Amino acid sequence: MKKPRDRRAWYQAASALAMNAWLPGWLKGRIFQGGIKGVCVPVLNCYSCPSALGACPIGAMQTSFGGLRFNLSIAEKKFGLYVIGFLGAVGALVGRLPCGWLCPFGFFQELVHKIPSPKVRMPSFFSYFRYVFLAVFVVALPLLVVDEFGFGETWFCKWICPAGTLEAGLPLVALNANLRALVGFMYYWKVGLLVLFMAAMVLVRRPFCRAVCPLGAILGLFNKASIFRMAVDDEKCTRCDQCLKDCPAGIRIYESADTPDCVRCLKCVSSCKYGAVSYSFLKKREVAEDLRAARGRA
Amino acid sequence: MKRKLPWVLLALFSGLMVAGLLLGEYKVVLEKAVMVCLDCIGIG
Numbered sequence: 001m002k003k004p005r006d007r008r009a010w011y012q013a014a015s016a017l018a019m020n021a022w023l024p025g026w027l028k029g030r031i032f033q034g035g036i037k038g039v040c041v042p043v044l045n046c047y048s049c050p051s052a053l054g055a056c057p058i059g060a061m062q063t064s065f066g067g068l069r070f071n072l073s074i075a076e077k078k079f080g081l082y083v084i085g086f087l088g089a090v091g092a093l094v095g096r097l098p099c100g101w102l103c104p105f106g107f108f109q110e111l112v113h114k115i116p117s118p119k120v121r122m123p124s125f126f127s128y129f130r131y132v133f134l135a136v137f138v139v140a141l142p143l144l145v146v147d148e149f150g151f152g153e154t155w156f157c158k159w160i161c162p163a164g165t166l167e168a169g170l171p172l173v174a175l176n177a178n179l180r181a182l183v184g185f186m187y188y189w190k191v192g193l194l195v196l197f198m199a200a201m202v203l204v205r206r207p208f209c210r211a212v213c214p215l216g217a218i219l220g221l222f223n224k225a226s227i228f229r230m231a232v233d234d235e236k237c238t239r240c241d242q243c244l245k246d247c248p249a250g251i252r253i254y255e256s257a258d259t260p261d262c263v264r265c266l267k268c269v270s271s272c273k274y275g276a277v278s279y280s281f282l283k284k285r286e287v288a289e290d291l292r293a294a295r296g297r298a
Numbered sequence: 299m300k301r302k303l304p305w306v307l308l309a310l311f312s313g314l315m316v317a318g319l320l321l322g323e324y325k326v327v328l329e330k331a332v333m334v335c336l337d338c339i340g341i342g
Binding site: 034054164184191 | 301303304311312314319322324327328330332334336337338340341342
């Protein structure tokens with residue numbers, strides 16, 4: 001199989017630019033308001049970034065859940081089917097591949113990690129925390145807790161999301177004097193959290209993606225059931241752990257090729273000198289497996 | 299079934315997405331997306 005050349009950083013940069021292509025926003029200190037902005041992007045890209053062209057699916061999902069109030073006549077009563085369907089369709093196609101190739105915040109984390117420092121391995125149980133963030137901050141709190149007007153809030157955006165602070169909070173407050181006048185405790189909380197995450201990014205590979213990101217949690221659930229699949233040839237793999245050394249998600253791909261932690265950057269495919277790691281679309285791989293099984297029986 | 303599961307999931311979620319669009323959810327997402335999200339930037 002043809003190995004992917006390591007041009008991933010270029011794809012990540014191009015994706016970040018394409019999703020944030022309304023450059024006048026950076027001059028005006030205002031956000032894009034065109035009709036295409038309701039189109040979800042398959043990554044965590046804050047829709048309040050001055051140049052963002054699309055909608056963050058995690059923000060959109062919280063908005064839908066927060067507005068689901070059957071006791072209020074003015075509530076929209078939408079179940080978030082559009083966003084859930086969109087994420088499920090992306091997941092069924094490619095799983096977490098957008099995390100590895102398209103996500104601007106994932107790209108940012110990889111760039112920050114290049115700062116020279118002692119590097120630390122994140123314990124694997126941290127990966128369970130992202131399901132907690134998804135269940136609590138994206139689903140439960142927006143559905144169950146209401147503000148003074150009777151609506152739910154976007155808890156993850158408000159209290160956690162460092163991508164929003166980086167892509168929207170810092171630039172908008174810097175560019176817009178009206179917003180600057182409103183800065184208070186919440187802003188400093190979010191900037192402090194961003195600084196903490198950035199410190200973690202220097203030490204650990206993609207800490208936000210691995211331990212916090214609710215979008216990664218959703219897409220990761222599809223890794224084992226997506227059309228795009230990873231595969232490891234046990235006969236070729238020597239367990240040399242070169243894949244682990246190069247992996248931005250810090251996983252041993254040979255332990256579970258389609259683990260939910262894998263961001264499908266395909267770094268392991270190019271780093272394995274034995275050619276043991278490969279990727280394919282389901283049909284091709286299943287056919288190959290059937291052929292192998294048939295040869296085994298013969 | 300294992301081989302069909304991804305296609306079933308793809309069809310199911312594509313159907314959900316279309317249902318959401320037909321129910322007018324695009325407008326809800328758009329209305330949120332074109333306003334500055336004060337929560338996102340830490341001012342809400």
